[in-house]
Amino acid sequence: MSDAYQKLLELNRQLQLLRDAEAVLSWDQETQMPRAGVEWRAEQMAFLGGEIHRRATAPEVGDWIAACEAGACNPESGECANIREWRHDYDRATRLPTSLVEEFEKTRAIAKSAWAEARAKSDFGAFAPHLERLVALSRRKIECWGHDACPYDALLDEFERGERSSELRQLFGGLRKDLVALVEEALEREPFDDSRIAGQNYPVADQARFNHEVAEAIGFDFAAGRIDTAVHPFCTGVGPRDTRLTTRYDETDFRSSLFGVLHEAGHGLYDQGLPEDLHSQPVGRAVSLGVHESQSRLWENHVGRGRAFWEHWLPRAAEIFPHLAKVTPEEMFRSVNQARRSHIRVEADEVTYDLHIMLRFEIETAIFDGDLAVADIPGEWNRRFEDFLGLKVERDADGCLQDIHWSLGIFGYFPTYSLGNLNASHLFAAALGRKPGIETLLARGDYSGLLGWMREHIHRPGSRWLPRDLIARAAGSPATPDAHLAHLRERYLES
């Protein structure tokens, strides 16, 4: 290894130590910090963020990367992946002038409060000027970054390396027609009465115990992780062997925290499966949000909402929550796979979820293609929403004001949710197809086969390949809508 490469490794070690310190401070803020600590914590986060940026973008870093690029390197190697990602990150970070970064930060801090207020009053007009500013600043960022075909790709690249809107348009286009029909049919089914499950008493401590058992059973390592309570559940890795999940509890329904924990533990399993010794190198990190979300959705939906899961776990749940003794696994299965019309994305069931995402993707791309003005978002949102879901939007608070993302200047993130769903179904089908033993194990409540396959094909490779290539190598082809549609049909129509 060259001297320049060694210097980059050491820089990366230091940056990772700082980033992980930031992650601990952030986790602490969400789960532990007394409320009066908030101002000083904000100063700390800004200071650490500035330090990290300053070190990562120093001129000599560019020289080191150039020196690495000048040398030879096996394109299949981890070294090559590191150099590729260093170049990518360095260019993205250094192409933005500091003044633009600062203006963006200031604008979004103000926009976030304006959004919260606008949503409370369902007043899009009050939020629109802020959104205009964030869109304009994002356009300037795109110009600085540059792009090949479509400006939106430069935004997308922040969350899904190498992804393009043209590919996504095709992928989502293929999904959309079948999905709208599938949703319609699913919505026509007789609703399942789950009043024997919902609206009962589920003490928090008992839920926590059950969730812990389930998380441990699917393979989450509690010697290197923990679960806490947070208002907005998340999973964060704060070190190579320290992964922290959070959940929230509904004392009238244990399923809310259970599926939350399965989802976050799915993220956590990915985090715990990344190569420890490469923790501070680009090649050792999770490859993209769309792949991360495939792991959370895999354990939440494919495993956790499956028949086999409830045949195995319902007896144990009934030991902890005795009134569940009257519920059959089949009933539980039906209850957790029901289609419902909902305005709110985060409350959507698995079958309608992707329609919420595609709507957002279409609106975001239209904005950055210059085909949609900010002022026209509500009309466009409501028209499409009724098209997709057959539901009128009466208030923007339940429509285009519902998500926090845009108020933070985050564009290009939403599509990764659906990519996650498609990847999850695609990978699950591939794993079961290639190793039929996995399904037998799952029926016995043994998750080692499925986890082992994901460890080998998804977790351990880290960022050696770009997301699309990783999926193709793992499953034999990139994700298409087929496996996902088949999965939804089986869950929502054929059961």
Next chain:
Amino acid sequence: MSDAYQKLLELNRQLQLLRDAEAVLSWDQETQMPRAGVEWRAEQMAFLGGEIHRRATAPEVGDWIAACEAGACNPESGECANIREWRHDYDRATRLPTSLVEEFEKTRAIAKSAWAEARAKSDFGAFAPHLERLVALSRRKIECWGHDACPYDALLDEFERGERSSELRQLFGGLRKDLVALVEEALEREPFDDSRIAGQNYPVADQARFNHEVAEAIGFDFAAGRIDTAVHPFCTGVGPRDTRLTTRYDETDFRSSLFGVLHEAGHGLYDQGLPEDLHSQPVGRAVSLGVHESQSRLWENHVGRGRAFWEHWLPRAAEIFPHLAKVTPEEMFRSVNQARRSHIRVEADEVTYDLHIMLRFEIETAIFDGDLAVADIPGEWNRRFEDFLGLKVERDADGCLQDIHWSLGIFGYFPTYSLGNLNASHLFAAALGRKPGIETLLARGDYSGLLGWMREHIHRPGSRWLPRDLIARAAGSPATPDAHLAHLRERYLES
């Protein structure tokens, strides 16, 4: 304010942001971190510690301090105190060569493990060579730092700014004679049978509830603080409005965690009472360990082990722990003020505690005066221990191997425990003497009078004056043994 002064303020802000990040990481490690996180966390702490040291000792910092010293400044002002402390800290930090600091860190890391093993086997000989090395390295540190009268003063200064061993010798000498006699007399009293209090069932959640109520009542602000569980209880401030206490629980006796919380909350009240706006400046920080310990011992002993406390709180305790209904406040008071012979410092009652400390002080000063060789410590310890407490030491594990301090190369720390006791009694007597209303309020369970006095005279001044001057300004004179002896007599002989 001069340009140099401004630069130092900004440097201090940045250093404090980093130090507080370190404090969060350390708190997290003791209370939350999964065990597999330990190696990466150690790397983070070392990295942050190195960053802080590098910034604090940069050559331009010395120039800025010199520029400030060259200007005029009111000796009573906060600016003057800042400049005084900047000079002190800078000189202490820069006078040690990096090679010495590194050697010390390495030596103590090894010594700590060796001590743990030696203590387990009660084998002083196995620890002695490590202790020799730490003493030799500490002598080199003393040489680098310099000292006026006594080499030990240079060590003491790390924990108790401006304190001198000659003064301590005089202070402890005055205490010792009377205290040995007092202890003897206290030990002759009929032991109180507290089997109706100890050895009962006190569920952790109930203890936590009671402790929370008590901590809140004495003034601990839970909007700016919290209590967690830790193996070795401590209090740490991680920001100007974020103070974290820890305790541990004994399910057979609620008094252990209660007095632990009163002690740590005493530290916490000091922390919460420091001037927020000066948080990152030397003048805004706690002035010394001996003053910090005065605040913890004040609330633990003077308040918490007092008659008035139990007259007020026992009825509430009996609501939570019903079997306490059979205990009278007088009995509870007796039970928490009993003298017992003990080999172990951390298990010692209030009346014998200072004898444990004086023994250590005498041994430490003898070592650094060159009057005692490391090999002779056990003999010297055991001889003095029997002198002081009338108890033979059979095993070094219960004698000179019991404390972790020396294995960490910490010399000069022990005397601050007794200084804390003397300061606590001195300040408590002064507060009650000057504001007789405080005592009336205490009898009603109203702690605002006492806290208000401490806020005004001890907390808010921060580090404006050196510890001894602070106490003298607050109480009219520096601490003498008188108030403490009177307090112990009243608690242990006259009750």
